[in-house]
Amino acid sequence: MALSISGLAACDAGHAANDLTSRSRPVIGSLETPLRVLQMNLCNSGRAACYTGGRAVSMAVALVHQHRPGMVSLNEVCRDDVRVLKQAMSATRPAGGIASAFAPAKDRAGQAPVLCQNGQEFGDAVLVMVPSPTPGVRSVTGVYPVQDSSDVEGRVWACIDLPKRFLACATHTASTNATVALEQCRYLIGSVVPGISHRAAGTPVILGADLNLTSRGSPSALACLPGGYQRTADDAVQNVVSSPSIEVRSRSVIDMQGTTDHPGLLVDLALPHQ
Numbered sequence: 001m002a003l004s005i006s007g008l009a010a011c012d013a014g015h016a017a018n019d020l021t022s023r024s025r026p027v028i029g030s031l032e033t034p035l036r037v038l039q040m041n042l043c044n045s046g047r048a049a050c051y052t053g054g055r056a057v058s059m060a061v062a063l064v065h066q067h068r069p070g071m072v073s074l075n076e077v078c079r080d081d082v083r084v085l086k087q088a089m090s091a092t093r094p095a096g097g098i099a100s101a102f103a104p105a106k107d108r109a110g111q112a113p114v115l116c117q118n119g120q121e122f123g124d125a126v127l128v129m130v131p132s133p134t135p136g137v138r139s140v141t142g143v144y145p146v147q148d149s150s151d152v153e154g155r156v157w158a159c160i161d162l163p164k165r166f167l168a169c170a171t172h173t174a175s176t177n178a179t180v181a182l183e184q185c186r187y188l189i190g191s192v193v194p195g196i197s198h199r200a201a202g203t204p205v206i207l208g209a210d211l212n213l214t215s216r217g218s219p220s221a222l223a224c225l226p227g228g229y230q231r232t233a234d235d236a237v238q239n240v241v242s243s244p245s246i247e248v249r250s251r252s253v254i255d256m257q258g259t260t261d262h263p264g265l266l267v268d269l270a271l272p273h274q
Contacts, residue, residue: 032247032270037240038069039208041172041262043076046117050261057081059259064088067266073170073208073240074125076260078116079104082125089127096132099160100125101139101170106154114153126158126170126208136163140196144184148177157188161196166204166271169193173211178219181212185224189241204271205243210262212237232267240267 040060043050057077064072065088072085079102086098104113104121113121130137140159147154157171171188173181193205213221214236221231221239228244234253242248247270254264 033273034249035071035166035206035269035271036067036069037071037073037206037208037267037269038063038067039073039170039210039238039240039265039267040256041075041210041238041260042081043260043262044078044081044116045076045114045122046078048076051117052259056256056259057084059256060085060264061088063254063264063266065092068092069266070129071168071206071208072127073168074127075170075172075210076122077125078118078120078122080120082127085125086127089129093129096134097130098127099130099134099137099139099162100127101141101158101160103141103143103156103158105156105172106143108147108149108152108154111154123156124158124170124172126160126168128160128162128168130162134162134165137161140192142192144173144187146180146183146187148174148180151176151180155184157192159192159196166206167193167196169205169207169209171207171209171211173209173213175212178213178217182219182224185209185211185213185221189224189226189229202245202272203243204246205241206246206269207239207241208265209239209241210237211239232265234263234265236262238262238265240265240269242269245272246270 042056044056082102089098102125104123107114116122138161144155159169173184230242232240232248232251249268252266
């Protein structure tokens with residue numbers, strides 16, 4: 001595992017994992033902090049059949065302007081796409097800043113970063129709106145120690161640790177082997193997440209991901225979640241996973257209008273007030 005930051009955090013495992021794909025709770029209490037999460041797989045490498053000449057990024061920018069998410073998780077993007085989405089998020093807020101983390105996928109043959117057709121690094125990213133000032137914000141990225149030997153792309157994860165707020169992560173697990181995808185998901189939530197932060201147990205954790213696992217598949221996406229974690233999904237492989245202290249308020253599946261091969265997933269959460 002390649003870590004840029006390491007530490008310790010614990011997760012509450014006292015309850016069974018939940019699939020909240022159709023759950024909706026519109027009211028947020030005064031002791032909770034609302035957070036809107038937008039998860040998207042933009043298929044923007046230029047190398048895949050689902051590539052649409054960059055239209056997916058333009059669509060993502062429009063969605064950010066429309067829905068004003070506080071967290072955006074991205075799969076299959078080029079490094080400069082992160083800058084474009086960061087600018088879009090900045091335009092929706094009058095103050096504060098945007099923290100981001102980008103993890104380039106690895107070419108398993110030589111361990112060099114996988115490149116988009118335009119020569120930029122290709123991978124996954126997470127962006128979060130950050131109040132100003134917010135000291136101690138850290139980005140953490142890594143490569144899974146378990147990979148599918150038939151997949152040329154080494155899968156990765158990216159996280160942002162926001163002190164006294166929450167841990168935000170993004171990943172795109174293996175598409176060629178569901179068992180490997182499950183192992184990668186378990187490794188991220190069960191090993192990486194507890195190893196990032198020095199904060200106390202109960203730290204809110206949010207993961208936006210294309211897990212390549214479904215609730216009805218074998219193995220099931222629920223098999224990778226610790227007790228009490230919740231999975232909100234698009235009825236397929238797009239997911240927003242949240243830890244036990246977070247309430248899921250609403251979920252919307254967004255038509256990306258043919259710009260990519262996956263829908264967008266918009267989830268409203270309520271974090272415990274810190």
